[in-house]
Amino acid sequence: MNQVQELILYRHFEEKEILEVMAEAFSCLEEGQEISSELKGRLYGASHELSEMAGKYGYEGNIWHCYLTHILANNENSYSTSCEIVGEVEGSVNDIALHDFKIFKKLFECDLNQLSEAIGSDNFKYLTDYISINQNSKVFNKRIRDRICDLSKGLAKTKDVVEFKQVLTQFYKEFGVGKLGLHKAFRIEHNDNGVEIAPITNIAHVHLDDLVGYEIAKKKLIDNTEAFVEGRKANNCLLFGDAGTGKSSCIKGILNEYYDQGLRIIEAYKHQFQDLNEVIAQIKNRNYKFIIYMDDLSFEEFEIEYKYLKAVIEGGLEKKPDNILIYATSNRRHLVREKFSDKEERADDIHSNDTVQEKLSLVYRFGVSIYFGKPSKKEFQNIVKTLANRYHINMPEEELLLEANKWELAHGGLSGRTAQQFIDYLLGKKGEN
Secondary structure, three states: OOOHHHHOOOOOOOOOOHHHHHHHHHHHHHOOOOOOHHHHHHHHHHHHHHHHHHHHOOEEEEEEHHHHHHHHHOOOHHHHHHHHHOOOOOHHHHHHHHHHHHHHHHOOOOOOHHHHHOOOOOOOHHHHOOOOOOOOOOOOHHHHHHHHHHHHHHHHHHHOHHHHHHHHHHHHHHHOHHHHHHHEEEEEEOOEEEEEEEOOOOOOOOOHOOOOHHHHHHHHHHHHHHHOOOOOOOOOEEEOOOOOOOOOHHHHHHHHHHHOOOOEEEEEHHHHHHHHHHHHHOOOOOEEEEEEEEOEEEEEEEEOHHHHHHHHHHHOOOOOOOOOOEEEEEEEOOOOOOOOHHHHHHHOOOOOHHHHHHHHHHHHOOOEEEEEOOHHHHHHHHHHHHHHHHOOOOOOHHHHHHHHHOOOOOOOOHHHHHHHHHHHHHHHHHHHH
């Protein structure tokens, strides 16, 4: 199994030392050689790392197979990134991929029980049918963990390398590869290597149907997003209006609705706008559609970050890639705060119109603006009744609406958020009984 050194596409990945140690040990077994005490010590270390990986990612079953599958599912190379979304590709890269898959197929066929017998320890026997304490992962959500475990079982059952390649390629097509393929949403972080797009592992399972009302607003957002994921022309979107009306929930619902069609979201804050060009450089050549999402966007008159955003959206020399849109939510229609005193200052500004246009030009770069207004009393009551029915709250309608009216008067007024908070309050009281 020294062929591991001959890997071409799948050569660079984290936790590679485990593979090298295990391959060396299996090579000894294959050639009938005795495993040295030095190698035996490294094998104990490898078994420790494999069990730690099982706990970290929530894997179970044959952890050796899960480890190999983890490498294949996360390795971004010329073959895997070409296959994501589109599936089978043509060209010499297929022959190179087959070369690597022959090595991985052979690694899948290695028996951990034989290794345990050779070193006189049960260390690896425990990893052949590993039962997780709980199925939670510190890195993946359960959906991703299950996909990798299922892929592991599927690859182990393949009869030859051609079928092995087909199963893995189908996985790339359906779910993608690496962090951008396996995760829905991301944040921008800084580390020693500079700007990093980091996965968000705990996403709210909000669906568009969960937002009661706002059908016209939702349809505008859906139509624009569908055009985007289908490769047609689409616009940057600004969702603006009163607080608590579901703007952010709509964005989350859009993500959950279109994730399986290749949609991904990257959350960005004002202080990160200067990093957007680096973020775009990392995602512009991937086969996914990316929404850069800015929640509660607004600027004070002294803040200049909006100028970075203007250049990114439209105005720089480099054209914004077709697989990227900007979606933002705000309580302000014009984003940049303006006071009455600004008008007095502009009296002394010879080119006052230019000053106004500079502040408004950011809004104009959002091709679609969608208004979310505060609900009327009747609409608020309808939201309450719908949510109460959804959560199986049994209360006479007259009493329900009376209590809801009391709640909204004391907790921020008429809004969808207030209605949800009222329902959560009722559910909490129900739990006490």
